[in-house]
């Protein structure tokens with residue numbers, strides 16, 4: 001099939017490459033020339049494991065191309081909308097400017113029978129509104145909403161082997177011709193047994209925001225337990241292991257630490273609350289305000305613990321922050337708790353050095369006032385305290401004996417609770433975790 005993917009950010013670039021891998025002829029369209037030329041040269045404009053290799057592989061088949069010209073959508077039968085829906089400036093709601101513009105700009109290039117498939121995370125009601133606009137100019141074009149659940153760092157495998165496919169279509173009928181068209185797009189994952197759920201449009205939109213809200217709630221729940229464990233002298237990691245063995249609860253997403261960040265969870269829960277308010281159902285989501293508050297409190301807590309670790313004052317203390325990305329295997333620093341903590345420490349008088357295997361370039365653009373160092377070894381030198389804030393494998397593997405040779409004071413705050421506390425203490429370190437005795 002010939003497929004258009006509009007918006008070549010995280011979601012769109014990965015989706016375009018994966019659709020070509022599934023055998024389709026794909027054109028990725030983006031207004032950003034820099035992105036388009038990087039992707040055309042098989043180089044992703046962000047770090048995602050396996051994506052450059054996949055881009056190269058599919059581009060060699062001739063099935064994948066990129067363009068800034070919306071007219072390249074002409075001739076495709078399926079058009080995926082994958083543009084961003086960031087948080088509005090100064091408000092909780094989602095900014096739909098890009099989704100609206102992509103839909104509007106696409107309209108002149110559609111033919112009867114074409115299918116528009118939204119993948120962007122949107123407030124419930126957006127799909128029906130867009131379907132109305134599309135119908136006015138292109139009555140024979142179908143609209144579906146097909147939310148995406150990929151995780152950064154696992155984006156390629158999540159797209160090629162999704163847990164489930166959700167198809168939203170007005171009326172929610174499995175018999176609709178558009179459902180058959182989307183089945184052809186996803187023929188390969190469907191053949192391997194991927195569950196497919198056909199829903200109406202609002203349910204499909206809600207599935208996505210509900211899933212992200214649940215994940216955020218799980219993380220904030222365990223972080224609330226970490227606060228209690230700190231107060232009671234208990235161990236949140238053991239607690240998570242124990243409750244996680246109940247398969248109704250599950251151990252995944254119960255890692256207490258500095259909290260969630262990134263381009264999705266924080267903005268999605270806020271947009272969800274804003275939308276619920278517009279719908280007159282704000283009470284249903286007041287708990288998400290608490291989820292957000294618990295999450296933001298983690299950052300202040302870490303700054304306070306760092307101050308304690310440094311003997312009561314951060315002034316002039318040389319602090320090395322290990323990790324800038326919002327999570328490992330990513331160079332994404334959007335709403336990264338690690339970077340926000342680093343910036344707070346600096347504001348409060350510490351001399352902060354940040355290191356990260358992939359995210360330094362993005363971090364320096366966001367917080368140019370911080371000092372960045374590529375080499376972990378150099379970053380450790382003469383540190384008065386280390387803060388491990390993103391759990392890259394390299395930091396998990398740090399040897400406490402070797403590390404103590406570089407630092408000026410053997411103190412470490414493990415913001416992700418991933419180090420073996422007894423091993424670090426045995427090597428002479430003052431070790432602090434979060435919610436661990």
Ligand code: UGA
Pocket residue numbers: 121148149150151152153212215219252253254255256257258259260261262263264265326327
């Ligand atoms: C999230 C969802 O997991 C995806 O399913 C969804 O498709 C995506 O948002 C999206 O909406 O596009 P992602 O933002 O890549 O994916 O990151 P996650 O793996 O969910 O991690 C989010 C944050 O939670 C990270 O900062 C991570 O460090 C933190 N986290 C995660 C914890 O603090 N504890 C945990 O136990 C798990």
